[in-house]
Amino acid sequence: MFTLIELVQPESLEEAYEILSKRKNNIVIGGSAFLRMGQKRIGTGIDLSNLNLNLIEESEDYIEIGAMTTLRDLEVSPILNKYFDQVISKSVKDIIGIQFRNVVTVGGSVFSKYGFSDLIVGLLALDTEVELYKGGRMSLEEFLNKKYEKDILVKLHIKKNNASALYKCMRNSRSDYPILNVSVSKSDNSFKICVGARPQRATIAKEASDFISSNILNEENIIKASEIASKELVFGSNMRASKEYREAICKSLVKNALMEVSSC
Ligand SMILES: Cc1cc2nc3c(=O)[nH]c(=O)nc-3n(C[C@H](O)[C@H](O)[C@H](O)COP(=O)(O)OP(=O)(O)OC[C@H]3O[C@@H](n4cnc5c(N)ncnc54)[C@H](O)[C@@H]3O)c2cc1C
Structure with a gap:
């Protein structure tokens, strides 16, 4: 289990990034399921719950998914399930169980680039972009190949094509x-x-x-x-x-x- 010295809930992404950059052991906290598996000593844990990032929204060309959206939200989303033969829902539905998927987040799942990730493989087949607070917007493929840099995953953007x-x-x-x-x-x-x-x-x-x-x-x-x-x-x-x-x-x-x- 990790040790946390302090937990903050910033009111803006700028504030969150500022705290993240302040010390090496300050980190963003998603659902904290994977973090619990390790022994990290965290300075300040940054919880993004106040930033309205639990969202799945559809615009004319894209579907936007916020970093604090849970895998269960993806699985049952009426918006996502209208597109791509429900591939996103199908990619996450076998991860542990519903209670678990109700907790784990898109940000924690994608930013960590876990090799075993079911979600990343589902997203990679689509025209998916990752939006980082500092690094900006790039294709998921480019993000996966990029060297690790401290940042905040803010949203995913999936192009609404006819795939x-x-x-x-x-x-x-x-x-x-x-x-x-x-x-x-x-x-x-x-x-x-x-x-x-x-x-x-x-x-x-x-x-x-x-x-x-x-x-x-x-x-x-x-x-x-x-x-x-x-x-x-x-x-x-x-x-x-x-x-x-x-x-x-x-x-x-x-x-x-x-x-x-x-x-x-
Ligand atoms: C026991 C167990 C079994 C699992 N099995 C599977 C499986 O079969 N298939 C699968 O695909 N996944 C599996 N997972 C992974 C799981 O689905 C999540 O991807 C994982 O738990 C991370 O999500 P989280 O919200 O818990 O992140 P956390 O544990 O909170 O964070 C994980 C990392 O991501 C960073 N982070 C979190 N949010 C952000 C953000 N917005 N921006 C930048 N960094 C961020 C944190 O700083 C931390 O380093 C498993 C996890 C566990 C614990």
């Missing part, structure tokens, strides 16, 4: 961390294949995505694309699965996801 999307995941047992997760989106004739829990953080299988986007969507090419994805990406071993097993699961999940997309 259809799918999420697939393999767990050793219910409520365990995923051993591999895959999302696939199709917008016009362009495919995006994303893979996470490799166990490294989520990434786009670019060669496989390009291959299937520029070839006829039939069984032969789907099998080829799944082989390309499992070869182009780097996998690793941990207590949940070996590198070789992940590579095999990747092939199978990508194939199944593309098969489902092709039958839509």
